[in-house]
Amino acid sequence: MSATTEFRLPRLADSVTSVRLSLWLKQEGDRVEAGEPMVEVETDKTNVELEAPVSGVLHAIHVAAGAEGLEVGTLLAVIADGAPGETAARASVPEARDQGAPAEVAPVAPGAPMVAAAPVADGSPPVEAEPHAAAHGSDDIAVPPSGTDQAATPIARRMAAVAGVTLAAITGTGRDGRVTKSDVDRVLAERTGASPTPTPIDDGASVPSGGPFHDEDLSALRRVTATRMQRAKQTVPHFYLRIECAADAALALLASAKQLRPDISPTLTDLVIRAAAFALRKVPRANSAWVDGRVRLYEDADIAVAVNTPTGLITPIVRGADKKDLAAIATETRGLVGRAREGQLRPAEYVGGTFTISNLGMYGVESLYAIVNPPQSCILGVGAAIARPVVVGNDVRVGRVMACTLSADHRVIDGALGAELLATIRDHIEQPGLMVV
Numbered sequence: 001m002s003a004t005t006e007f008r009l010p011r012l013a014d015s016v017t018s019v020r021l022s023l024w025l026k027q028e029g030d031r032v033e034a035g036e037p038m039v040e041v042e043t044d045k046t047n048v049e050l051e052a053p054v055s056g057v058l059h060a061i062h063v064a065a066g067a068e069g070l071e072v073g074t075l076l077a078v079i080a081d082g083a084p085g086e087t088a089a090r091a092s093v094p095e096a097r098d099q100g101a102p103a104e105v106a107p108v109a110p111g112a113p114m115v116a117a118a119p120v121a122d123g124s125p126p127v128e129a130e131p132h133a134a135a136h137g138s139d140d141i142a143v144p145p146s147g148t149d150q151a152a153t154p155i156a157r158r159m160a161a162v163a164g165v166t167l168a169a170i171t172g173t174g175r176d177g178r179v180t181k182s183d184v185d186r187v188l189a190e191r192t193g194a195s196p197t198p199t200p201i202d203d204g205a206s207v208p209s210g211g212p213f214h215d216e217d218l219s220a221l222r223r224v225t226a227t228r229m230q231r232a233k234q235t236v237p238h239f240y241l242r243i244e245c246a247a248d249a250a251l252a253l254l255a256s257a258k259q260l261r262p263d264i265s266p267t268l269t270d271l272v273i274r275a276a277a278f279a280l281r282k283v284p285r286a287n288s289a290w291v292d293g294r295v296r297l298y299e300d301a302d303i304a305v306a307v308n309t310p311t312g313l314i315t316p317i318v319r320g321a322d323k324k325d326l327a328a329i330a331t332e333t334r335g336l337v338g339r340a341r342e343g344q345l346r347p348a349e350y351v352g353g354t355f356t357i358s359n360l361g362m363y364g365v366e367s368l369y370a371i372v373n374p375p376q377s378c379i380l381g382v383g384a385a386i387a388r389p390v391v392v393g394n395d396v397r398v399g400r401v402m403a404c405t406l407s408a409d410h411r412v413i414d415g416a417l418g419a420e421l422l423a424t425i426r427d428h429i430e431q432p433g434l435m436v437v
Contacts, residue, residue, distance in 0.1 A: 005054045007038070007077040009070055013347035016043045020068045020220050021076070023158060025049070030058050032079060039076060040155060044224035045314055045350050047155055047181075047343040056081050068220075152179035153342045159184045173310070175338060182310030189214070221312035229371050236290075236372050237410040243422045245429045247385040247400040253432045257326065266330035269305065269359045272382055272404075273329050275428035277301040277321035278435050279421055280355060286421040287354050289375040290412050296375070304353030304373070305333060307340045314340050315373065317353045326435075357382060367403045377412035380425070381405040402429070 009019065019041040026038050037049040038058070059080035063070065070076075150167040152160070156179045160167050163184070170187055172179035218226065250271050258265045280287040280301040289296045301322040304315035316336035318329055339345050358370045361384035368381030383403040390399035404425060408418045428434050 004059060004078050004080045005056065006075055007053060007079055009041070009072055009074040009076055010050070011072045012041075012043060012048055013351060016347070018069045018071050019043050019048075021063050021065055021070060022047060023065050023155070024061060025158065026052075026058050028058050028061055032056060032058055040158075041070070042220050043347075044220050045347070046221075046340075046345045050076075052079060054079055150179060151177060153181060153344075155181045155343060156184050159188075163188060174341060178342075180310050180341070181343065189216075219311040221309070221314060225312050228374070232371050232374050236374060238372060238407055239410050239415065239418070240369050240405060240407055241415070241418050241422050242367065242403060242405045243426050245402045245404055245426045246390065247402040247429065250429050250432050251385060251400060261327060264327050264330050266326050267333075268361065268385065268402075269357065269382070270326060270330040270333055271432065272357055272359065272380070272425075272429065273303050273305065273318055273321055273333065274324075274326055274435055275425050275432075276355060276357060276380060277303055277318075277324075278428050279424035281322045282424050283417065283421045285417055286378060286413060288377045288412050289354065290377060290409055291375050295412050298354040300354070302352060302354045304350075304356040304376075305336070306356060306358035306370075307337050309341045309343070311343065314345065314350055315353060315356055316340050316345055316350050356380070361385065361402065367405055369405055370407050372407050372409050374409075377409040378418070378421070379407045381407065404429075 012019070021039065022042045023040045024038070025040060026032055032038055032052040032055065034053065034055045035051050038052045039050050041048055041050060056079040059078040061077045062075050063077075150170075151172065151174075152167050153174065157167065159165075159181060160170070160179075165184065165187060167179055170179050170183050172183055174180040174183070247268075250268065254266055254268060254271060284297065287298045287301055289298070300320050302317050302319045303321040304317045306313055306315050316339070318324070318332055318336070321329060324332070336345070336349060339349070353373075354376060356370075356373050356376060356379040358368060358379060359382040360368050361382055364384050366383045366386060368383060370379045370381040372379050381404070383405075385400040385402040387398055388401055389396050390401065392399075404422065406418050406422045413421075
């Protein structure tokens with residue numbers, strides 16, 4: 001018998017307590033090399049590829065794609081020495097599998113037919129195998145063409161390959177038209193054709209519950225976000241302060257910066273990050289958190305920025321933002337946002353943060369009253385820069401005005417301190433020259 005090595009779930013980060021197994025990149029009987037990605041798991045924030053600890057042959061898979069709640073140390077698979085054919089034959093014997101750790105199966109959408117299927121990531125409904133489609137004369141599921149130049153994220157490309165979906169037939173919603181995991185999920189959901197579940201009434205009959213619908217499982221990120229936000233709203237004593245900022249000087253500065261450095265093109269969010277970081281330096285007690293019944297004061301202004309992704313909201317962090325100029329912040333933010341939307345953030349890029357900014361101005365929203373992200377004590381909601389009449393001395397002219405709303409934890413920050421912080425942010429937005437002196 002060849003020597004075997006257990007492949008167990010490693011610790012990914014201190015904040016990660018459990019994961020979901022999204023996709024096996026190798027199958028039983030496949031040859032693997034040490035350091036080669038074998039499986040992809042989903043944490044509450046991002047997707048992570050786990051590498052083979054040794055070279056050999058994947059002898060047996062103990063946890064199927066779709067399994068949730070996997071903790072550190074869970075046995076995922078066994079890697080054995082020996083020739084692929086020999087090891088694969090042994091892997092096919094039922095007794096070779098650990099009977100104490102039954103593999104879970106990917107969930108099926110309500111009403112979807114139970115068919116032989118290829119597992120796909122993120123709990124998406126299984127797609128019928130190609131022979132089944134061919135038998136029915138269907139052209140919906142095609143063999144992916146070789147050498148396709150369709151831009152796609154790594155997980156989307158693997159999902160499409162496993163499900164037999166042509167990437168070129170999927171409309172990408174990612175950056176520059178890139179196909180993302182959610183795009184593949186959408187196509188797979190459309191092709192399962194799950195019918196709505198009728199709602200029973202007292203006399204035993206069934207009626208449609210408001211017309212056609214479908215239920216959608218939460219991603220790990222959305223599920224954790226929902227739990228955290230519900231707890232925050234229930235346990236954190238929020239108060240809100242709103243202030244209006246003249247945005248003309250800031251917009252003029254950004255326009256000049258884009259002309260001088262079109263490769264960087266800083267945004268209004270970048271400028272607000274810098275303004276908030278400077279304000280936290282001048283009002284240090286606001287750069288704080290509620291931790292175990294005490295107020296924790298931070299020395300660095302690590303600004304988290306809310307980013308909407310296909311799987312939910314995540315807040316990557318610009319660390320030491322008070323020590324970086326606008327160009328450095330713009331470059332770093334662009335990279336963080338791109339990796340966030342592609343599910344490629346590292347834990348060090350989103351764990352922590354001392355202050356959060358959420359900007360919905362690009363959607364035309366004028367005011368945002370956000371929920372505090374514990375243990376942080378503050379979050380700043382940023383609205384759109386709206387053209388309106390403004391008074392300058394004895395004159396009235398048209399100017400751009402932007403509302404900034406501070407949501408704060410009253411256990412850490414009182415109204416006066418919050419007002420001081422918000423006024424300081426406004427001063428730096430209205431006079432961006434203060435941030436270069």
